Amino acid sequence: MVSPSNLIDRGPSLAEVVARRLSEDIAAGRLKPGEKLPTEQQIAETFGVSRPIVREAVGRLKHDGLVVSRQGAGAFVAESGQASVFRLQVADFTDRDEIHGIIELLMAVESGATELAAMRRTDEDLAMIQTQLDAMQTSIDRGDPGVDEDVAFHRAIVEATKNPFFRDLSDFLDRRVRAFIRAARSNTARRQGSLTRSVQEEHQAIFDAIRDKDAPRARLAAETHLRNAADRLAVYQLS
Amino acid sequence: MVSPSNLIDRGPSLAEVVARRLSEDIAAGRLKPGEKLPTEQQIAETFGVSRPIVREAVGRLKHDGLVVSRQGAGAFVAESGQASVFRLQVADFTDRDEIHGIIELLMAVESGATELAAMRRTDEDLAMIQTQLDAMQTSIDRGDPGVDEDVAFHRAIVEATKNPFFRDLSDFLDRRVRAFIRAARSNTARRQGSLTRSVQEEHQAIFDAIRDKDAPRARLAAETHLRNAADRLAVYQLS
DNA sequence: TATCACCAAGTTGCCTGACAAGTTGATTGT
């Protein structure tokens, strides 16, 4: 079985290396907002690569909004505030402090979202959340960890915020963080039964608070859920 | 005076257009995680561009972690959870609903951060926050809007969280959102005096709560500050 | 029949060279 971790690491492409170097120069203040970058030819000579590689590297930074270019004039570090990306740099998911830190962030975003959902949910929203809650129960009764159902449950909640920014950030964090938590749970076949039932009880508490339009209780339920998720992660990692 | 808004919009580069198209295909599920992308040559023919443009476009998606490539084998949609970027797509800062939505997000993140700062701050942290608070007062006394000092104040708070993820996301949101708020305040010379004093009073309340290690009060103070910031924005925009 | 080695075809990674489109600054003419 070939898994990603068994593959020989070929390292980043030249374009990626150059992009990182330039990005570091910008982050370190060696290239200031508004400042002109060296020409493509100069960068190529500086790094000993060809011009298309430089074009690709600079293109990556343009995609991030860190750099803007004008044909004939040059490429410039974008003014502060133009960057359109937030990068979540996690070395791996084995450092407990790192995991704890990122779960704190998830907690802030998700508890805020759950609070808004409690304030704003419509009957349709509530029905959708109920549907996903029931689907997860069905999955648990079948002996499955309910991964897809867990995703859908949280997604239904964040849709009830009626705020696309919460939805997008929550999706992103879901993909990066919750997915890790769920994978850990799924990989722990022996204990998943009782632990997944805890998860469902916490989901139920979240649902109840949203149903009752009780925003503070919803916030607290979401925080409790994630606090417990962090604790459960410790259990998964011990097994 | 040439300002960015006066420049003729030349639209995105071909590479950026292709990158967006492919990114949309992935987001819409037309290209699934693990699925192989068409070859560079096929994509070039599909979009009627040259292969280097395709390479640059795919390179942008690789930079985002959305796509991985293996030399000789092809490029593949990355498995879920590999994407390392969150993109904040704001058309512009003129849509009130959009601004309101993004401030809600800022509120969730910043109130969470302020709460953590209240729980975790050291004496050194507190001294730094005090320094920035005083610097902002000095700026106000001078009749300036205190933009840099405002940045530094909030940065000092988020450093006290001892959580790099909060710091990074807060930095990002600061650059994208708070910067807009500050610019609006700075551009409103006639009213800035009294409104900036309100800002400083709210900063003082945040500081007091952090000093007292009163996490719930810190959260509330941060929320109040941002809620008022949204209200002040309405004032700026009427003038 | 199964396994291994070899090879051709295809694909990504990188380079060279060329030209189009646009910018900038210097020069010239009014």
Added chain:
DNA sequence: ACAATCAACTTGTCAGGCAACTTGGTGATA
């Protein structure tokens, strides 16, 4: 002093080529 022109430069795109790697098919051997 101002406007027009032009040369030099820079980004944007393309064409072509070769290196490095992958994949699948074929033939040889045990």
